[in-house]
Amino acid sequence: xxxxxxxxxxxxxxxxxxxxxxxxxxxxxxxxxxxxxxxxxxxxxxxxxxxxxxxxxxxxxxxxxxxxxxxxxxxxxxxxxxxxxxxxxxxxxxxxxxxxxxxxxxxxxxxxxxxxxxxxxxxxxxxxxxxxxxxxxxxxxxxxxxxxxxxxxxxxxxxxxxxxxxxxxxxxxxxxxxxxxxxxxxxxxxxxxxxxxxxxxxxxxxxxxxxxxxxxxxxxxxxxxxxxxxxxxxxxxxxxxxxxxxxxxxxxxxxxxxxxxxxxxxxxxxxxxxxxxxxxxxxxxxxxxxxxxxxxxxxxxxxxxxxxxxxxxxxxxxxxxxxxxxxxxxxxxxxxxxxxxxxxxxxxxxxxxxxxxxxxxxxxxxxxxxxxxxxxxxxxxxxxxxxxxxxxxxxxxxxxxxxxxxxxxxxxxxxxxxxxxxxxxxxxxxxxxxxxxxxxxxxxxxxxxxxxxxxxxxxxxxxxxxxxxxxxxxxxxxxxxxxxxxxxxxxxxxxxxxxxxxxxxxxxxxxxxxxxxxxxxxxxxxxxxxxxxxxxxxxxxxxxxxxxxxxxxxxxxxxxxxxxxxxxxxxxxxxxxxxxxxxxxxxxxxxxxxxxxxxxxxxxxxxxxxxxxxxxxxxxxxxxxxxxxxxxxxxxx
Amino acid sequence: xxxxxxxxxxxxxxxxxxxxxxxxxxxxxxxxxxxxxxxxxxxxxxxxxxxxxxxxxxxxxxxxxxxxxxxxxxxxxxxxxxxxxxxxxxxxxxxxxxxxxxxxxxxxxxxxxxxxxxxxxxxxxxxxxxxxxxxxxxxxxxxxxxxxxxxxxxxxxxxxxxxxxxxxxxxxxxxxxxxxxxxxxxxxxxxxxxxxxxxxxxxxxxxxxxxxxxxxxxxxxxxxxxxxxxxxxxxxxxxxxxxxxxxxxx
Numbered sequence: 001x002x003x004x005x006x007x008x009x010x011x012x013x014x015x016x017x018x019x020x021x022x023x024x025x026x027x028x029x030x031x032x033x034x035x036x037x038x039x040x041x042x043x044x045x046x047x048x049x050x051x052x053x054x055x056x057x058x059x060x061x062x063x064x065x066x067x068x069x070x071x072x073x074x075x076x077x078x079x080x081x082x083x084x085x086x087x088x089x090x091x092x093x094x095x096x097x098x099x100x101x102x103x104x105x106x107x108x109x110x111x112x113x114x115x116x117x118x119x120x121x122x123x124x125x126x127x128x129x130x131x132x133x134x135x136x137x138x139x140x141x142x143x144x145x146x147x148x149x150x151x152x153x154x155x156x157x158x159x160x161x162x163x164x165x166x167x168x169x170x171x172x173x174x175x176x177x178x179x180x181x182x183x184x185x186x187x188x189x190x191x192x193x194x195x196x197x198x199x200x201x202x203x204x205x206x207x208x209x210x211x212x213x214x215x216x217x218x219x220x221x222x223x224x225x226x227x228x229x230x231x232x233x234x235x236x237x238x239x240x241x242x243x244x245x246x247x248x249x250x251x252x253x254x255x256x257x258x259x260x261x262x263x264x265x266x267x268x269x270x271x272x273x274x275x276x277x278x279x280x281x282x283x284x285x286x287x288x289x290x291x292x293x294x295x296x297x298x299x300x301x302x303x304x305x306x307x308x309x310x311x312x313x314x315x316x317x318x319x320x321x322x323x324x325x326x327x328x329x330x331x332x333x334x335x336x337x338x339x340x341x342x343x344x345x346x347x348x349x350x351x352x353x354x355x356x357x358x359x360x361x362x363x364x365x366x367x368x369x370x371x372x373x374x375x376x377x378x379x380x381x382x383x384x385x386x387x388x389x390x391x392x393x394x395x396x397x398x399x400x401x402x403x404x405x406x407x408x409x410x411x412x413x414x415x416x417x418x419x420x421x422x423x424x425x426x427x428x429x430x431x432x433x434x435x436x437x438x439x440x441x442x443x444x445x446x447x448x449x450x451x452x453x454x455x456x457x458x459x460x461x462x463x464x465x466x467x468x469x470x471x472x473x474x475x476x477x478x479x480x481x482x483x484x485x486x487x488x489x490x491x492x493x494x495x496x497x498x499x500x501x502x503x504x505x506x507x508x509x510x511x512x513x514x515x516x517x518x519x520x521x522x523x524x525x526x527x528x529x530x531x532x533x534x535x536x537x538x539x540x541x542x543x544x545x546x547x548x549x550x551x552x553x554x555x556x557x558x559x560x561x562x563x564x565x566x567x568x569x570x571x572x573x574x575x576x577x578x579x580x581x582x583x584x585x586x587x588x589x590x591x592x593x594x595x596x597x598x599x600x601x602x603x604x605x606x607x608x609x610x611x612x613x614x615x616x617x618x619x620x621x622x623x624x625x626x627x628x629x630x631x632x633x634x635x636x637x
Numbered sequence: 638x639x640x641x642x643x644x645x646x647x648x649x650x651x652x653x654x655x656x657x658x659x660x661x662x663x664x665x666x667x668x669x670x671x672x673x674x675x676x677x678x679x680x681x682x683x684x685x686x687x688x689x690x691x692x693x694x695x696x697x698x699x700x701x702x703x704x705x706x707x708x709x710x711x712x713x714x715x716x717x718x719x720x721x722x723x724x725x726x727x728x729x730x731x732x733x734x735x736x737x738x739x740x741x742x743x744x745x746x747x748x749x750x751x752x753x754x755x756x757x758x759x760x761x762x763x764x765x766x767x768x769x770x771x772x773x774x775x776x777x778x779x780x781x782x783x784x785x786x787x788x789x790x791x792x793x794x795x796x797x798x799x800x801x802x803x804x805x806x807x808x809x810x811x812x813x814x815x816x817x818x819x820x821x822x823x824x825x826x827x828x829x830x831x832x833x834x835x836x837x838x839x840x841x842x843x844x845x846x847x848x849x850x851x852x853x854x855x856x857x858x859x860x861x862x863x864x865x866x867x868x869x870x871x872x873x874x875x876x877x878x879x880x881x882x883x884x885x886x887x
Contacts, residue, residue: 041687042745043783044695058763099762105754105819107772107779114766132776138694139779150753164749173745197734226689260666266692370852371692374711375668487678531683534650535735538682 002471005195008205009035011448012191014177014233015212017045018137018437019417019444021144022097023210026445028151028169032452035204036148036171037193039213039228043145046214046226047437050137051269051367052121053129054438055431056094060111061118061127062314067091068614069125074432075615076295077123077325078395078425079566080582080623081246084607085402086423090432090439097438098130104150106143108132120274123325123429125299126314134269134367140434175202177232178543179470180209180240180413183460188240188412190462192470196540199533201474203467207459208448211237211398211407211415212441216250219548219555220391221491221498224256224267230544231551233419237398238550238597242407244588245421247396247551248558249568251428252503254279254329256390258347263375265390268350268368270430272385273322275364276311277352279333280384281341287348288321291332295622296324327427327567330389334503337388347388353381389503395428395568396558397421399587404447405440412451412460416444426567477542483528486542493520493548501556506572510560517553521596524549553597554588561586561599579625609633638665640719644672646684647726650735656724663714669725670698670709673737685736693850696784700737701726706786706848728789743801744785747809750833754816755824771820778815778859780851781808787845787855793838804835807845807855814859817866827867836864 011027013020016038027034038045057070070091075082098116102108108130109117118127132139148171152164159165177193181203190205213233217225234244255268273279281287289307292300300321301307307320322329333348343349352361358381362369365380372378372385398415399408400422407413417437424432477483500513527542564578565571585602612620612632621629642663645656659680661672670688677684689695691710698709703724717723731739787807794800805813813834817826830836841864843856853859 040689040695040697041741044689044697046689048695048782049690049692096762099765102765103756103762105756105816105822107767107776107819109776110767110769110772114768117769132779135694135780138782142779142781142783146748146753149749149751152749153753197738226691226695228689261664262667262671263692367694374693374713376666485678485682487682491678529682535685535738536683537677537685 002201002468004201004203004467004471006203006205007035009033010206010452011035011208011210011445012204012206013037013210013212013445014191014236015039015045015214015417015419016042016171017047017212017214017417018140018144018434019441020045020210020212021141021148022438022441023212023416023445023448024169025144025147025151026442027210027449030446030449032449033168034170035206037175037177038171038173039176039196040174042171042173043141045141046229047137047141047434049224049226049267050140050434051134051267052271052274053119053131053136053431054094054098054140054434055121055124055128055429056098056130056435057091057128058095058098058116058118058130060115065126065128070094070128071611072614073124074429075425077427077429077432079427079577080425081566081604082425083402083422084611086440088611089402089443090423090436093439094435097435097442101140101143101438104143104147106139108139119271120323121430122270122273122323122329124431129274129431131271134271134365136434140437172202176540176543177236178474180236181462181466182240182410183462185460186241186410187460188410189460192467194474197535199536199539201471203462205459205462207455208412208414208452210405210444210448211413211419212417212444213419215418216394216548216551216555217391219493219497219552220502221494222256222265223391224253224265225391230548232544232547233415234398234554235547235550237407237410237413237415238588238590239594240410240413241590242410242413243399244554245396245399245585246426246558247394247421247554247588248562248586249395249426250391250555251326251393251395251568252330252389253392254326254333254389255350255387256392257376258343258386258388259345259376266371266375267390267392268385268387269365270326272350272352272365272368275352276355277350278320278322278355279329280349280351281336282343283341286322287336287341288324288329288332291328291335292321292324293328296328300324325427325429327570330503331570333387333389343386345386347386349384350387351384353383358382393418393428393433395421395424395426396554403443404450405444406447406451414444414448414451416440426569474543477527477529477539480526480528483526484523486527486529486538486545489520489523489527490541490545490548493545493552496520497552497555501552501559504570504572505559507560510556513556514553514560517549517556521549550590550597554599557597557599558586558588561601577623579623579628582623583625639663642672642714642719643722644676645722645724646673646676646736648684648736649733651733654733656726667714668710669702669712669714669723672714673709673725685734685738687738694782696782696850699728699784699786699789701728701789706789708784708786708850711850728785730789730791730795731785741785744783744788744806744808747805748812750805751809751812751816752824752826752829754819754822757821757823760821765821767820774818774858775815777853778811780853781811782851783808784850786848786850790844790848792842792844793835800835800838804838807839807860810834810836810839810863811853811855811859814863817863827863827870830863831867836860836867
C-alpha cells in the first residue's frame with residue numbers, strides 16, 4: 001500500500017478562514033481534539049480580503065439599532081429568500097461575537113467614548129459595521145489565528161511546560177482534502193487529502209467534519225476571489241451525499257477594479273461609498289438615482305440634496321442610492337456601461353476625491369489608496385477610480401440546519417461560512433459575511449462537538465480499501481500521457497461562466513453553458529499533469545477543476561430553472577421578481593450515476609409569526625403571494 | 638503594448654537548483670506575479686509559487702526580485718526597462734522547498750512563543766473602552782500581512798542560521814511591541830523581549846522598515862520604543878532600589 005500519514009481527531013475542520021477558525025475555537029473549548037486543514041499557509045485565507053467591516057447591531061453609533069432592525073435589513077437585502085432562522089440567529093448573536101474578539105486581542109477603530117466604531121454600509125439602516133480602517137478581514141483572521149495559538153499555549157501551561165501544545169488543536173497548513181470518507185451506515189468517518197508541498201498523502205479518522213472552505217469565485221473569469229475559492233467544500237458535500245441550496249444566487253460586487261487588465265476584479269470596498277464616495281457615469285451624472293427599485297423607494301433618496309444631507313443627519317433624510325444592496329448597484333453599473341456611458345476601461349467612476357479632504361481619505365481608506373496607487377497608478381485622493389462588477393460571493397451553498405449547522409443528509413457533516421447556504425437569501429449585505437463567519441463558525445464547532453459527544457466514544461471506522469481508492473483517484477492525472485492542459489481548461493470554464501451565466505442571464509445562453517459544461521467535463525476527465533509530486537500547481541489545479549465543474553453545473557442548472565429575477569440572479573427573459581418563486585428553494589444533489597447534478601424545487605418553510613410581525617403588510621405585499629397575504633394575522637397590517 | 642520579457646527564475650529543490658532563463662510575454666499594467674502565472678500556464682506547469690489575493694493583502698507571494706525582497710503581486714513590470722533581465726529567486730533566509738517556495742515554519746514557531754494577549758480579568762466582553770489615539774500605535778503593527786520580508790532581509794538571521802534560536806526577528810519583536818502597547822494587555826513583556834526574543838541583537842539598521850510592503854515603521858515605531866522600554870525598566874534606579882528592598886527578581 002502507498003504510504004499514507006494517518007491521524008485521528010474528534011473534529012476535523014476543513015478550511016482555516018474566519019468560520020473554520022471560529023469553529024476550531026468552539027470545538028476546542030468543548031473539550032475535544034481538533035484538527036484544522038488549511039489550503040494555504042496559516043493566516044492567508046480569503047477572509048483576509050474582507051475590507052469594510054463586520055455587521056453587528058451593537059448600537060454604538062446609533063442607539064436605535066437592535067437585532068430586529070438588523071434582521072429586517074438582512075431579509076430585505078436577501079429579498080425574503082433567506083433562511084429566516086439563520087438570519088434571526090445571526091442578527092441576535094453578532095454583537096456578542098464581535099465583543100468576544102476584543103477579548104482575543106482585536107483592536108477595532110473606536111468611537112469618541114471609546115467603544116467600537118461603526119460605519120455605514122449598503123442596505124444597513126444604521127451605521128453597523130465594526131471596522132479597522134479598510135482591513136477588517138485581516139484583523140479578524142489574525143485575531144483568531146492568535147487565539148488558536150493562545151489556546152495551544154493554555155494547553156501547554158496545563159501540561160506544565162512553556163510554549164505551545166498542538167496535541168488538542170493542530171493546524172495542518174498547505175494541505176488539501178480531496179474526499180470525505182463515510183462508514184457503512186453513511187456516517188462521516190474521516191477524510192483523505194494530500195500535502196501540497198510534498199504531494200504525500202494524509203488520512204484523517206474523525207467522526208465529525210466541519211466544512212468551512214469558502215466560495216466558488218475561481219469559476220468566473222472576473223472575480224475578487226483568490227485561487228483557493230474553487231468550491232471544494234460544496235463538491236465534497238455533494239459527493240458525500242449532501243445537498244446544495246440556491247446555487248443560482250451569485251453576488252457580483254458592484255465595485256471591482258477594471259484596469260489594468262491584470263488586476264481586473266480586485267475588490268474596491270463598499271466602505272468607499274459608506275464614507276461618502278459616489279458613482280458617476282461618463283457624463284459626470286450620479287446615475288444611481290435612476291435605479292431605485294420600487295421595493296426600496298421608502299428608504300432611499302431620489303435627489304442629491306437629500307442623499308448628501310443623509311450623511312450628516314440620517315434620522316431626517318433618506319439614504320443615498322449609492323448604498324443600495326449590491327445586486328441593485330451591480331445591475332445599474334452594467335446598464336450604464338451597456339448604454340455607452342461607461343468609463344474608458346469599461347466601468348463607471350467612483351469618486352471620493354471630490355467628497356472628502358485628502359487627509360480624511362488617507363485615514364479612512366488607507367488600503368484602497370495604497371492598492372490604487374501601486375497597482376493602477378491612480379491617486380484616489382485627487383481623481384476618481386474606475387470600477388465595475390466582479391464575482392465576489394455565492395449566496396447558495398450546503399443546505400444546513402440553522403441552529404447546529406449540520407449538513408442535510410450526512411450524519412457528522414457540518415458547514416459554516418460562505419460554503420453554507422440560506423443565511424443571505426438571494427443577496428448578501430456587505431458586512432454580513434464576517435458576522436456570518438463568527439456566528440455560524442461557532443455554531444458549527446459546537447454542533448460538531450455535541451454530535452461527537454452523542455456518539456459515546458465509539459467512532460465510525462475507515463478502511464484501507466477506502467484510502468487506496470482515494471489514492472488512485474488523485475494519481476490519475478499523472479497516468480495520462482497526452483491529455484489536456486489543466487490551466488487551459490480552467491480558463492475556458494471561467495470564460496463560459498462569465499459570458500453565459502454571469503450577471504445578466506438568458507435561457508438560451510444558460511442552456512448553451514450547460515452544453516459547454518458537459519463537453520468541458522470530458523476534458524477535465526482527460527487532464528494530464530507533468531512533473532513530480534512536490535509542490536506541483538498543475539496537479540493541484542487538475543484536482544480543484546473537478547470541484548469547480550460540479551459547482552458550475554449546479555449554478556447553471558439552477559439558474560435555468562429559476563424563472564424570475566431576484567438578488568444575485570437576474571434573468572433578462574424574466575425581469576420581474578415572482579411571489580411564487582420566493583416560496584421555492586432549488587436544491588442540487590449528485591445524480592444516481594454520480595456523473596452530474598439533479599435540481600429539484602423544495603418549498604420554503606413559512607416565517608415564524610413573531611418575525612413576520614416585524615414587517616408591515618405594505619412591505620410584505622411586494623414579496624408575498626395573495627394567498628400568503630390573506631393568511632397574515634391582523635396585527636401585521 | 639506587449640513585449641517579450643526576459644526572466645531568470647530559480648528552479649530547484651532543497652538539494653540542488655539553478656537559475657533558468659525564460660522569454661515570456663508581458664502586457665501593459667502587469668506585475669511580476671502575472672508573468673510567473675503565465676510561465677506556469679504556458680511553459681512550466683509545475684513551477685512552484687505561493688500566492689493568494691494578488692492585491693498585496695495576504696503576504697503570500699514574497700520573493701527576491703533582482704535581489705530585493707518584494708511581493709511579486711505588488712511589483713509592476715513597468716518599473717523595469719523592457720530589455721532588462723528580471724531575476725526572481727526565493728527568499729534567502731528560509732530553506733528552499735521547491736522553486737520559489739520556501740519553508741517559513743520558523744515564523745510560525747516564533748509566533749507560538751510570543752505569549753498571547755492577556756485580557757483584563759475585571760472586564761467582560763463589551764465593556765472594553767479604549768481611546769482611538771491609544772489603539773492606533775498597536776493598530777499600525779496589526780497592519781502586518783505576515784509576508785515575512787522583514788524576517789528575510791534581517792541580517793541577524795539572513796546570514797547567521799545559528800541566530801534563529803535566540804532571535805525572533807522584526808516581525809515577532811514588533812508583535813511583542815504591539816501587545817506591550819495594547820491599552821488593556823496585562824502582561825509585562827519587556828523581559829521576554831530582551832531575554833527570549835533577542836531584542837538586543839537588533840542593531841536598528843532599518844532594513845526591515847525599508848522592505849515592508851505595508852510601510853509599517855517597524856524600527857522607529859516598534860523596535861526602538863521597545864528597546865527604550867526595556868532600558869527604562871532595567872536601569873530605572875527606583876525599580877532597582879525596589880527590587881533590592883523587596884528582593885524581587887529584576
